Amino acid sequence: MNRDKHNNPVILRYTPNERSNHWITAICFVLLAISGLAMFHPSMFWLSQLLGGGQWTRILHPFIGLVMFLSFAILVLRFWHHNLPEPGDVQWLKQMDDVVNNREDKLPKVGRYNAGQKLLFFTLIACMLGLLLSGIVIWRAYFSWYFPIPVIRAAALLHAVCAFTLITSIIVHIYAGIWVKGSIGAMVRGTVSYGWARKHHQRWFEEIVKSARAK
Secondary structure (H helix, E strand, C coil): CEECCCCCEEEECCCHHHHHHHHHHHHHHHHHHHHHHHHHCHHHHHHHHHHCCHHHHHHHHHHHHHHHHHHHHHHHHHHHHHCCCCHHHHHHHHCHHHHHCCCHHHCCCCCCCCHHHHHHHHHHHHHHHHHHHHHHHCCCCCCHHHCCHHHHHHHHHHHHHHHHHHHHHHHHHHHHHHHCCCHHHHHHHCEEEHHHHHHHCHHHHHHHHHHHHHC
């Protein structure tokens, strides 16, 4: 049984490798959001100074994008089986009022991830694929001259739409992490308390406890 510094029992939610993988993806996302916004509109060009100026921003943006995609792909391989749809997910979404008002005792038992987290997971997959494919088309230094102008323009539009959706989704993700006390700590320390697991992911908590007792 794992215990925290106060000798309280805790459950391992994320291993060091999983946390490192997450934070690499997160850091790349921040750098890409800054550089992407700097190139998106002249009023935000000042953000390029954070990456060394306009030229470096233009050069670094696609390479950081590749790092983020690869890091995120590893996350997908790690966690896809925890994000598969389950019968209780639809009911969970129907009871969004109970979710927002912290009436989790009225909700179906949740596994490692709830329906909202699963929707975010698949939204991020769609956005990442859209950004990768459109990004290759508009990558002027290496690939854009292979494509006709209409295709490049369509790719630029798709890139902007996927980026907007991704940024919005991550803002919701961060807000939810702050709103559900203990969630950010899980990605920093790797562990959660028994109370947190029982309250927010009861079925996952029961599975962990049952497995521990069987050993």
